[in-house]
Amino acid sequence: MIRYPKPLKAGGTIGITAPSSGVPKELHSILTGGIEQFKKRGFQVEVGKTPWTNEKAASAEAIIRAAELNSMLQNSNIDTIIPPWGGEILMEILPILQWDRIQPKWILGYSDTSTLLFSITVMTGIATAHGTNLIDLRSNEWDDTTKKFMDVLMGSEGSTIFQTSSEKYQSKWNHDKEPNPYVFELDTPTSWKTLDGKPLQIDGRLLGGCIDTLQNLVGTPYADIKAFREKYVPDDKILWYFENCEMSATDFYRSVLQLHYTGWFEQSSGIIFGRTPAGKKVEGFTTWDAMERLSQMTGLPIAYDADIGHVPPQITLVNGAKAEVKVENGHASVKMELK
Known part of the structure; x- marks a missing residue:
């Protein structure tokens, strides 16, 4: 547990x-x-x-x-x-x-x-x-x-924590900016999305982070997902969340393929991807193409442009916590249970 x-x-x-x-x-x-x-x-x-x-x-x-x-x-x-x-x-x-x-x-x-x-x-x-x-x-x-x-x-x-998607996000970093009143310049409307545009609800144990660095843990003792499932969450599916900091669309696709081939997405309920400043398309191939193909391969629902990672602000997700995530009409809610 x-x-x-x-x-x-x-x-x-x-x-x-x-x-x-x-x-x-x-x-x-x-x-x-x-x-x-x-x-x-x-x-x-x-x-x-x-x-x-x-x-x-x-x-x-x-x-x-x-x-x-x-x-x-x-x-x-x-x-x-x-x-x-x-x-x-x-x-x-x-x-x-x-x-x-x-x-x-x-x-x-x-x-x-x-x-x-x-x-x-x-x-x-x-x-x-x-x-x-x-x-x-x-x-x-x-x-x-x-x-x-x-x-x-x-x-x-035992606590239950409720969060909702932001109203606006910051489109550009500026560490020289004086807080007024916040550190972030929230200037662009937030809209969480699903691949098919339909409302989505996903439940599971949260686990994830920055895919740029987590992909490098594959095959090491620090990312034995099979052992983690068996020892700590044997009766639950994993609700994955990731954010892409610097990878192009094809880099990103190779990374999620690696996770898929390694078995990370077995016994999982869905995947949430954060907004990204990266994801440059390559010969017409986009991060949306990568997510669509991943969903087809795994059968998992996917939400994206979430409040996670390098395009702030971000919600706080607890690795290991039970969560229910709902996405509809660009808005999202996250219910986490610390149990």
Whole structure:
């Protein structure tokens, strides 16, 4: 069965570490901005050394990143861990993590952070939270979609959490923008879609993340989906969610084919794909073509342009949680049960 972390309490401690990329000096202000917002809200914050440095696509050497993360995962005084953002090569620390000493606590993030979230849930059965990054919380106000992450972090086992699709999303990144009142410039109407345009309802145990990085875990101990099903969710189907950060349409298609051939989509109920800034078509082949062919091969329903990933804002999805997702007329609702 899935194990859920204890809820984050008022005045609890947030651990900030960078298991993937750190924040370069010229952007330290957005890191401190996120830290200060939690302090203003009455939380204690323990910041490691790795968030402040970045060289050669990582915050520090793998052994240093792993040691700091291991320390926070094992520290009973730290209630929740939130990396500043994702990055590129988190997977190189996975063999150095002390898996049998991980204490259940919420870990929040996306992008390459989802490599860690996914692996922890698959390897240990501990629920993890795929949602916003620390640097995107540097404003006095959090938009209605983003702020639902607190419902997750402060939720206890047995809780039910409701979320809905955003009204608008941000079409372009700008880290220099001053929050007014939010970090994100929500400028484009949101519309979740289904392949056939018809209403859709899917139920299952949530699991997923950034497909750019998760595909590289195929065949490793950190992505043994068959073992995960048998040990932790033997009676449930998996409701997959993915987002594409940088891949072209054909890169994306090869990736989902690999997951399909490996058996990830067996005993599954459906797939949700997030909005993407990528997906460049190749010789007329589009990501829509890839999703249509995947649906035909697997027989699974697919929703896309969801509030997940690198085109914010995003809902917070709990790996391992039971979920019911409904999509109709461009709007979506997500009901998660932490049980």
